[in-house]
Amino acid sequence: MDFITAELVFVALAYVVGTLFGRYTARKDNVNDIIESTIDSLINDGYIKTKGEGKTLELLKHWES
Secondary structure, eight states: OTTOOHHHHHHHHHHHHHHHHHHHHHHHHHHHHHHHHHHHHHHHTTSSOEESOGGGOEEOOTTOO
16 A cells, blocks of 8 residues: 555545535536526516516515516
8 A cells, every 4th residue: 555645645635625616516506597597487487577677677576566
């Protein structure tokens, strides 16, 4: 086991941490994209009422028109 050195352990640990961070950020972006797509679909199908457009878009409560 002479081939296991401190440098090898450091590189392996950095690889694992980098991979986990990459998967976390990709998953977070994916979840945000899915939520955004779902809400846009509900708005387009008329299940959610809105007022305004673009950055001024507001979701309305069910009793508001």
